[in-house]
Amino acid sequence: MAKTLFERIADKEIPAVLLHEDEQCIAFADIDPQAPVHFLVVPRKPIPSLDHLEAGDEELVGHLFTVAKQVAKAQGLRKGYRAVFNCGEDAFQTVPHLHLHILGGRKMGWPPG
Numbered sequence: 001m002a003k004t005l006f007e008r009i010a011d012k013e014i015p016a017v018l019l020h021e022d023e024q025c026i027a028f029a030d031i032d033p034q035a036p037v038h039f040l041v042v043p044r045k046p047i048p049s050l051d052h053l054e055a056g057d058e059e060l061v062g063h064l065f066t067v068a069k070q071v072a073k074a075q076g077l078r079k080g081y082r083a084v085f086n087c088g089e090d091a092f093q094t095v096p097h098l099h100l101h102i103l104g105g106r107k108m109g110w111p112p113g
């Protein structure tokens with residue numbers, strides 16, 4: 001099966017501003033930032049979306065959040081940030097490879113659009 005865009009970034013076939021990498025996931029700057037700090041935390045495993053999580057993925061998903069926290073601190077987000085998984089058509093998920101958005105560096109609106 002063809003690699004997803006984010007697998008190609010993880011394999012360094014497509015450049016990105018890499019903020020973290022380990023054996024389970026990568027984090028990199030979003031190419032179209034919606035806040036002063038906007039990065040994505042992406043498992044190397046090409047899970048298409050939250051809807052596709054399976055038994056056994058719990059530890060991996062927990063790891064994504066731990067990495068998100070570490071990178072947020074390293075990016076200087078001292079006053080908070082938002083963590084978002086867009087899932088499916090209604091949420092405007094555009095890349096079918098699970099990714100956690102972290103946005104910060106400004107006040108976030110609520111409710112989200």
Ligand code: AMP
Nearest residue numbers: 016029030031032086092093094095096
């Ligand atoms: P979503 O709409 O939730 O699927 O988010 C996909 C995100 O991937 C968007 O915020 C895009 O700006 C981001 N994106 C798409 N292509 C790239 C890329 N080559 N490098 C970094 N971020 C990207």
